[in-house]
Structures are given as C-alpha cells and as structure tokens.
Amino acid sequence: MKRRRGRRGFWWWSWLLALVTIAGVVGGFFYGKKLWQDGPKDYLSSAKVSIHIRPPFVAKSAKLDDSGSRLNNITEEAVLRDIKSDEALAPIVTTLGLSKAWGLGTDDAVATLKSSVELDHERLMNELYVRVSRHDPVEAAQIANLIADGIYERVKTVDQQQKVEGEKKLELELQPFVQAEAEARVALKDALVAKGFAAEPEPGLGERPYLLDPIIRDAQLEWDSSRETLVGLKASQRAFENHWSKSVRPTIVVEKAVPAPGFYGPAAEPIQMQWALYGLTFGLILGSILSLICWKFFP
Numbered sequence: 001m002k003r004r005r006g007r008r009g010f011w012w013w014s015w016l017l018a019l020v021t022i023a024g025v026v027g028g029f030f031y032g033k034k035l036w037q038d039g040p041k042d043y044l045s046s047a048k049v050s051i052h053i054r055p056p057f058v059a060k061s062a063k064l065d066d067s068g069s070r071l072n073n074i075t076e077e078a079v080l081r082d083i084k085s086d087e088a089l090a091p092i093v094t095t096l097g098l099s100k101a102w103g104l105g106t107d108d109a110v111a112t113l114k115s116s117v118e119l120d121h122e123r124l125m126n127e128l129y130v131r132v133s134r135h136d137p138v139e140a141a142q143i144a145n146l147i148a149d150g151i152y153e154r155v156k157t158v159d160q161q162q163k164v165e166g167e168k169k170l171e172l173e174l175q176p177f178v179q180a181e182a183e184a185r186v187a188l189k190d191a192l193v194a195k196g197f198a199a200e201p202e203p204g205l206g207e208r209p210y211l212l213d214p215i216i217r218d219a220q221l222e223w224d225s226s227r228e229t230l231v232g233l234k235a236s237q238r239a240f241e242n243h244w245s246k247s248v249r250p251t252i253v254v255e256k257a258v259p260a261p262g263f264y265g266p267a268a269e270p271i272q273m274q275w276a277l278y279g280l281t282f283g284l285i286l287g288s289i290l291s292l293i294c295w296k297f298f299p
Contacts, residue, residue, distance in 0.1 A: 013294045020287030021280060028279020032272040039271075041263035043137035047148035048255035051121070051128040053079055054159055057166060057243045079158045080119050083130075083147065088154055089113050092146045096139070116140075117147065130257070137259035144257035152251045163244045170237050174230075181230045184223040191219040203227055 053076050082088060089110050093099055099109040120129040130148045134140035188201045197210040203224055211217050 013291045013298075016294060017284070017287035017291045020290060021283035024279035024281075024283025024286070025276050026279070028275040028277070028282070029272050031279070032275030033268060035275070036266070036268045036271045039266075040135040042133050042135065042265045043140050043260040043263050044131060044133050045137065045140040045144045045257040045260055046129050046131045047144040047253060047257040049128040049130065049148050049151050049251060050126060050254045051079075051151065051155065051251045052126055052249040053155065054162070054244075054248045057240055075158070075162050076121070076123075078162065079155055080121060082154050082158050083119060083151060084114055084117055086110050086114075088147075088150060089117075091150075092143060095146065096142060101139075113143065116143070127254075132257070133264075137261075137263075141257040141259045145253075148253045148257070151253075155251050159248070166240060166244075170240055174233050174237070177226070177230045177233055181223070181226040184219070184226040188216070188219040188223045191216045 056075055090106065093106060093109045093113060098104075098113065099106050102109055102112060104112060116133050118131040118133070120131065122128070128151065130144050130151075132140045132144040132147070134143065185201055191213075192199060192201065192210060195210065195213055195216060197216075199208070199210060201220075201223065202208070205211060205217075205220065205224070211220060
C-alpha cells in the first residue's frame with residue numbers, strides 16, 4: 001500500500017514537471033525572439049558593371065597538336081579570381097579603415113571581406129553584379145562601389161598577364177620545331193657535302209641532280225616537312241598577335257550600389273525554435289528534479 005500511495009504521490013506531483021516544461025518552451029521561444037531582435041542583421045548591396053573580357057585565343061593551324069597548342073579559356077576565371085584577390089581587396093580595407101572598425105588584423109579583415117563578396121557574371125549580357133553582404137547597409141554599399149570602380153583596372157591587368165603568358169607558351173611550343181628545322185637543314189647540308197655536292201640546301205623537290213641520290217632525297221623531304229610545320233606554327237603566332245592587337249570595349253559601372261532599405265536575414269523562426277528546444281530540454285530536466293524532490297518530501 002505504501003508503494004501504491006508513493007506512486008500516486010509521484011503522479012500527483014507530475015503537474016510540476018509539465019508546468020516547468022511548458023514554461024521552459026515558452027520562455028525559450030521569446031528569449032530566442034529577443035536575441036534575434038537585438039542581434040546583427042545582414043544587408044545586401046549590389047553594383048552592376050558592364051564588363052567586357054577578351055575572348056580566348058585558339059590556334060587554328062592544322063599542324064598544331066590540340067593537346068598542346070590551345071590556350072586554355074582561363075581569361076574569365078582569372079578576372080573573377082583577381083577581383084576577389086587579396087591584392088585587390090587590401091586597398092579597400094585600408095581606405096575604409098575596416099581593420100579598426102571590425103577589430104581585426106589586416107589579413108583577417110581581408111579574409112572577412114572576401115567572404116562577404118559574391119560575383120555573379122551574366123555572360124550573355126556582359127554584366128557583372130558585385131554583391132556585398134554586411135551588418136551595416138552603408139558599409140556594404142561603400143564596399144560594393146569601391147570593388148566595382150576598381151574592376152576596369154583589374155580587367156586590364158589580367159588581360160596583359162594573359163597576353164604575356166600566351167606569348168611565353170607559344171614561344172616554348174615553337175622552340176622544338178625551330179630546333180628540328182635547323183637540325184634537318186644541317187643534316188641535308190652534310191648529306192650534300194658527303195656526296196660531293198657544293199650546293200646550298202633549297203626547299204622543295206625541284207629538278208636538281210643531287211635529289212636523285214636516295215639519302216639526299218630523304219634528307220630533303222625531312223627538311224621540307226620540318227619547314228612546313230614551322231611555317232604553320234609561325235602563322236599561328238601571327239594570328240595570336242592579331243588577336244591581342246584588337247581593342248576590347250571598356251568596362252564601366254552602370255549602376256552604383258545603394259544602402260539596402262531592409263535586411264534579408266537571418267530569419268527569426270529558426271532562432272526561436274532553437275531556443276524553444278533549449279527551453280524544452282531545460283524544463284524537462286528541472287521539472288523532473290523538482291517533481292522528485294516534492295514527491296520525496298511531500299508524499
């Protein structure tokens with residue numbers, strides 16, 4: 001009987017568990033709402049830039065091997081990567097005094113700024129949107145405008161870098177063919193001397209008596225083939241020079257960023273639900289302890 005009365009007493013005090021649990025859920029819900037109201041909000045500002053990037057150059061000579069003769073289409077990727085580079089963002093951190101404002105070192109401030117910037121390139125429209133998300137709407141607009149204003153010089157810098165890198169690549173590709181042509185000419189000259197001919201090597205299979213010799217003829221064919229390949233490569237380089245001699249339309253800012261009238265996040269509901277769950281857990285633990293204490297001392 002005592003055990004039965006003890007159980008009834010425990011169930012009688014269970015209302016305390018329910019009450020404290022409900023109070024924990026409600027309290028956590030409203031506490032989460034207060035945290036959301038008092039916490040920082042994210043504001044998004046966007047600047048639009050009319051951007052024109054030089055198209056990639058592709059060598060068209062049939063003598064070139066596709067695996068090593070084509071310059072990769074990295075111009076666009078290089079421009080977008082350069083806009084968000086430390087070199088491009090560090091002056092903005094200095095100009096706006098972001099290190100002091102954020103209480104961070106220069107490197108950390110640049111990293112924080114980089115994570116706040118998003119670039120959206122609309123290729124068909126030749127438009128680039130610079131979107132910056134910060135807790136201060138005015139600061140977000142200032143950063144977006146400074147980045148947009150600097151894009152013209154960044155595009156020019158990358159364009160020149162791509163030209164220099166392309167020239168080096170084509171020069172490296174040309175070297176073995178220049179050497180092969182020179183070696184083939186020397187081999188033909190040596191074959192002529194060995195057979196007693198004092199003639200200088202001439203391209204093509206003309207009516208020359210020394211071409212009746214099979215050794216000299218093979219050397220002549222090898223030299224002609226090397227020359228033809230080299231001429232094709234040089235023609236490709238001239239096309240490359242013509243490609244880079246053409247002007248590209250300038251990049252201009254067509255729409256300045258303005259401070260956002262309202263924030264876009266974070267949402268209140270996830271924070272409220274999170275703290276409501278915290279309140280539920282706390283209420284269950286505290287309510288269980290209180291119920292056991294009351295059941296123990298007030299059976």
